[in-house]
Amino acid sequence: MSLLASLAGYLVLGMLAGTMAGLYGVGGGLIIVPALTLAFGLQGVAPEVTMHLAVGTSLATIVVTGASSAWGHFRRGSIRRDAFLALLPGLMLGAIAGVFVAGSLSGGRLGTLFGLFVILVALKMALGRGPRPGSVAPGRAVMGVAGAVIGGVSALFGIGGGTLSVPWLTRCGATMTQAVGTSSACGLPIALFGAATFVVVGWGNPQLPAGAAGFVMLPAFLGIVLASVPFARLGVLLAHRLSARTLRLSFAALLTAVGLKFLL
Secondary structure (H helix, E strand, O other): OOHHHHHHHHHHHHHHHHHHHHHHOOOOHHHHHHHHHHHHHHOOOOHHHHHHHHHHHHHHHHHHHHHHHHHHHHHOOOOOHHHHHHHHHHHHHHHHHHHHHHHHOOHHHHHHHHHHHHHHHHHHHHHOOOOOOOOOOOOHHHHHHHHHHHHHHHHHHOOOOHHHHHHHHHHOOOOHHHHHHHHHHHHHHHHHHHHHHHHHHHOOOOOOOOOEEOOEEHHHHHHHHHHHHHHHHHHHHHHOOOOHHHHHHHHHHHHHHHHHHHHO
């Protein structure tokens, strides 16, 4: 497959990922990782590195898309700086550790863990379980540990971390608006440190295809970033035409299908 044809395919993937992210209100990682895994497989990328390449590339795209989201929330004053700064050291260290854990796993084992994680997210969405609000913020030590867990799991699976950080921040006394805004800011250090570490860990791997910088596929990164941001607006428009229950259940069904694909 030529470089031009590959880039065109990644643009289409970015359109789909952006639309679905806007439609379902989630970060693109849960969509981008399985889609890239499929795309890399069709291109003949070695199975041993396909999953790592998909996760690393997903994190790289979140650096750009997450920055746009975080800036928007910052301008609206919906980021809790105290909570973000308390989580930050753990987020950075956890993201780096998560990449090294991913690097120690085979592609098949990493795919299996991703499938289990996606099904758990789908189950949570299908049941409609929202985060329980709290009123007392934990100390900095507890916040640091929480940040490390959020960063580690997010980097391991190539997501921005909202699935974990929004419920945690809500339990720590943040309003839902503050939790979402602060979560978007938390996604930046996770994606930045995670993607950079994936580049280092994968550098020089002989099984990587042309166009890869470590475990980040540059043509895929470019195509997804260019297309996903504008098409996220289309997804938002579509979301307003469907009921919240329909959106939740349809996305849960989609994630279940994706999770089973990785497990079977």
